Amino acid sequence: MTDVSATNAAEQRVQQFMVEFEGQWRLAAPAFEERGSKRAAFEAWRALMDETRRRHFTDDTAVDLGQSFGSPAEYGPASSTFLRSERQGDAVHVLTRGTSGLRRFRDHTLRQQGGEWRIASIASHPRDPVERFVDEQTVAVSLGQVAEDAPLGSISDEQAQLDETLNFTERVVVRPRDGETTRTEVSEVGTLVTSTGVLAVLDFGYGNDDARPLARTVAPGTYPIDRVTGFGRNAAVRVRFSDRVPVSWHPASLPAGGHVIGVDAGCGCIVDHVAYAAMTRRDKAAVYDRFTTAARPAVLEVPLGATDLGIAFDTGYGDGSYPVYWGVDEQGRTAQLVVDCMVLVAQDDDGVLTHL
Numbered sequence: 001m002t003d004v005s006a007t008n009a010a011e012q013r014v015q016q017f018m019v020e021f022e023g024q025w026r027l028a029a030p031a032f033e034e035r036g037s038k039r040a041a042f043e044a045w046r047a048l049m050d051e052t053r054r055r056h057f058t059d060d061t062a063v064d065l066g067q068s069f070g071s072p073a074e075y076g077p078a079s080s081t082f083l084r085s086e087r088q089g090d091a092v093h094v095l096t097r098g099t100s101g102l103r104r105f106r107d108h109t110l111r112q113q114g115g116e117w118r119i120a121s122i123a124s125h126p127r128d129p130v131e132r133f134v135d136e137q138t139v140a141v142s143l144g145q146v147a148e149d150a151p152l153g154s155i156s157d158e159q160a161q162l163d164e165t166l167n168f169t170e171r172v173v174v175r176p177r178d179g180e181t182t183r184t185e186v187s188e189v190g191t192l193v194t195s196t197g198v199l200a201v202l203d204f205g206y207g208n209d210d211a212r213p214l215a216r217t218v219a220p221g222t223y224p225i226d227r228v229t230g231f232g233r234n235a236a237v238r239v240r241f242s243d244r245v246p247v248s249w250h251p252a253s254l255p256a257g258g259h260v261i262g263v264d265a266g267c268g269c270i271v272d273h274v275a276y277a278a279m280t281r282r283d284k285a286a287v288y289d290r291f292t293t294a295a296r297p298a299v300l301e302v303p304l305g306a307t308d309l310g311i312a313f314d315t316g317y318g319d320g321s322y323p324v325y326w327g328v329d330e331q332g333r334t335a336q337l338v339v340d341c342m343v344l345v346a347q348d349d350d351g352v353l354t355h356l
Contacts, residue, residue: 007085010092010110010117015077017056017119021065022076024048032069045069058113058120062292080106092117093282095129105129107282123285126207133208133284134277142213142273145255146198150216152250152326153259161354162345164249164325164338167236168228173356175231176346184230184344189299192223192239192270193309200273201252201324201339204291204302204312205265208284213273215255216326218334225270225311227299228344234297234314235343238327239270244335246327252337259324261339266318267291268339269302271310279304287312316341 028048031041046066053065073079080096083105087093094108105125110117123129155162174181197220198213218241228235251259261268269276291300291312302310315322320342327336344356 003087006087006092006117007094010108011082011085011094013056013110013117013119014094014096014108015082017052018075018077018080020052020055022073022078024052025069025073025076028069029071032071042066042069056119058111058118061120062289063119063122091120093129102126107285109286121285121289123282123289125281125285127281129282129285130280132278132280134211139274139277142255143196143198146213146215146217148197148217148219150255152216152328153253155249155251155325158351159323159353161352162249162323162325162340163355164236164238164327164336164340165245166355167338167340167344168226168238170228173230173344175356180231182230182232184228184235186226186228188224189227189237189313190225190301190311191309192225192272192311193221193307194218194223194272194275195220195307196272196274197221198273199270199337200276201261201268201270201337203261203263203265204267204269205263205288207281208276208279211271211273211276212254212256214252214324216252216334218337227313229297230344232297233316233343234299234341235316236338236340237268237270237299237311237313238336238338240336242329242333242335244329244331244333246335247330248328249325249338250328252324252326260321261324262321263315264319266315267298267312268315268322269310269312270337270339271302272304272308275304275308276310313339315339316343 028045049066083095085094092110096106098104107123107129109121111120168186197217200211200213223239227237253259294300297314299313302312323340325338329335345353347353
């Protein structure tokens with residue numbers, strides 16, 4: 001099949017889906033306007049969306065059309081403008097944009113199934129999905145704020161008792177609040193490849209727009225990544241820059257300060273900042289779709305351009321704030337970078353944290 005025929009067929013599929021979705025919406029809308037419980041209305045809506053999904057989507061799609069009902073119809077010929085279609089490998093991307101409200105871009109990814117082009121995913125973006133997340137000028141400014149010998153700060157009194165070497169030691173742990181026990185396991189789960197040595201640690205579930213580099217850099221190279229699990233969760237993730245054991249721990253701070261990452265989508269990442277900033281929204285959405293279907297607790301390598309490789313991972317019990325530390329060896333060299341997901345941690349009445 002030629003690229004033109006493939007894109008035409010894929011675009012026709014998206015048009016058919018939109019027409020059907022709007023028609024199903026019109027069937028369901030009156031029930032949502034009635035007073036009282038909406039349970040029956042949602043059950044009917046989910047049944048209608050199951051039909052639409054079977055007709056237009058791939059069997060393995062993660063798109064859940066029946067989880068919400070809004071007004072006006074989310075998809076439809078009148079609410080969307082077709083911008084372009086393009087084939088990339090075994091997929092076709094059909095890009096549309098809303099005609100009202102925030103006028104967000106919708107990137108429909110279609111793949112062949114049974115000789116037909118079917119929708120595999122739909123990603124919503126505030127900007128064109130083929131644009132890079134952060135412009136080169138902004139990246140250049142951030143690079144001027146980092147250095148290999150950036151000062152190492154001291155850990156707060158509340159965190160000073162944490163021992164990340166113990167955290168990555170396999171052992172039996174008892175959780176104080178309920179007495180539940182777990183056997184911690186340490187395993188190598190991937191590789192960090194950084195062409196610049198400028199790293200970023202941040203929430204992976206959202207856009208890269210707010211990515212900021214750590215103030216301290218490392219030598220460009222390829223480094224192993226480990227994780228420790230306990231209670232069925234990722235308890236911590238670390239990058240090993242050498243085999244030396246850290247003798248001190250320090251906040252892995254941003255240039256403006258702060259070494260705790262806020263997570264609102266239950267997952268974080270460690271990446272080369274420059275490569276991550278150059279990632280397109282489309283590429284990020286594709287990786288995130290893979291991440292959401294990975295076995296839990298998830299860890300997934302993230303390709304960044306032609307050479308770099310990062311890691312994405314479920315963060316502990318989900319959303320929250322997680323500290324990031326540099327481990328420094330006896331010669332003052334950076335040996336490790338650790339993201340503590342606060343699973344194997346207890347807190348006393350004074351707020352002091354210790355590892356179990």
